[in-house]
Amino acid sequence: SALRFTTGLFAGIGSVSGTITTVPPLTDLSMFAIEMGEYSTTANADGSYLIENVASRQYRVTISADGFETVQSELIMVTPDQNTVVDFNEVFRLDPARNLDGEHNSATDLIDLFWDPPLWSVINNLDEFVSYQVYEQGRGLLGNSTDTTYSWQPPNIGYFNFWVKAVYDGGESVNSDTVRILVLDANELVTAIPQEFTLNQNFPNPFNPNTTIRFGLPFDSEVRLEVFDLLGRSIAVLADSRLSAGYHSVEFNATGLGTGIYFYRLHAGSFEQLRKMMLIR
Missing domain, CATH: 2.60.40.10 (Immunoglobulins)
Known part of the structure; x- marks a missing residue:
């Protein structure tokens, strides 16, 4: 009797490489993961990547990173003993x-x-x-x-x-x-007594014409709460006295003021904080 041997068709291997660029541009892109079928790697800091020893067949390349869009390539064919280039341009943050x-x-x-x-x-x-x-x-x-x-x-x-x-x-x-x-x-x-000084964002924001500003004092303090325009000019003083520890709220009425960005600043003892608010007519 005779023995018969059969062999499968060897497809060969190739490689896939490319470069990732982002919008806005970043100097370190090593957080990007690249996946392609059963193959995976991570990008270098400059956005380049290389996957070697890839079996010859069709693939789609997918890149992903936290805080960026996930992008998948068109169907590509890996050819034996050749490198296939797949670039990803303008990946949005x-x-x-x-x-x-x-x-x-x-x-x-x-x-x-x-x-x-x-x-x-x-x-x-x-x-x-x-x-x-x-x-x-x-x-x-x-x-x-x-x-x-x-x-x-x-x-x-x-x-x-x-x-x-x-x-x-x-x-x-x-x-x-x-x-x-x-x-x-x-x-x-x-x-209630807060554990630290706080200055909340005004609410509502944007507003027209009234909004409320809330702040917290961990102990009795000399307080000055003031509103400024974009040029730094004082528009209104909402509080200028000694206040007890606790939560306080003050209403700001912007009647007579034009649409735009305004700032409010809280001075309380050694604490100081500035926040922005928007008036829309």
């Missing part, structure tokens, strides 16, 4: 929401959150914005908003921690900064 802040409104028993839109995307009109996702620690996703505000009714008193993600057509941003909101009942709010 998906910026998070900025300046997240909020407060508990004792009149409505709602936590009102507010933030500024992503800076880079606003300036350059980059990857298409879809919505914001609002999260609370311990509860996860609370809901979505297409505006820069979100209101939520807390189920009980205590501290609540929030953050926001910006969702784009190409993916979602990293988390915004976290804001911690204390919810007290009406009686506790009168006697």
Whole structure:
């Protein structure tokens, strides 16, 4: 009798390389992961990458990194003993929401959150914005908003921690900064003492013509709360006296002022903080 041997067709191996560039440009792109079927690698700091010993067949190359859009290439063919170049140009950074802040409104028993839109995307009109996702620690996703505000009714008193993600057509941003909101009942709010000086973002913001500014004092302090225009000229003094420890709120009426950006500054003892607000007619 005779033995018969059969052999499979050896496809051969090749390689895939390329370069990633981002908008805005970054000097270190080593956070990017590159995946292609069963093969994977990470980018070098300059955005270049190389995958060797790749079996000859068709693939799609996918790149991803936290805070950037995920991009997939067209179908490519890896050819034996050859290098296939797949570049990724203008991969958009998906910026998070900025300046997240909020407060508990004792009149409505709602936590009102507010933030500024992503800076880079606003300036350059980059990857298409879809919505914001609002999260609370311990509860996860609370809901979505297409505006820069979100209101939520807390189920009980205590501290609540929030953050926001910006969702784009190409993916979602990293988390915004976290804001911690204390919810007290009406009686506790009168006697509550903060652990440190605080100056909250005014609410509503933008506003027309009234807005409320809230601040906290850990001990009795000489307080001056003043509003300025873009040229640094004093517009109004909202507080200029010695105030007791606790939470305080002051209403600012901008009747007679034009649309634009204004600043308010709190001096309390050695503490000083400046915030920005927008008046829209």
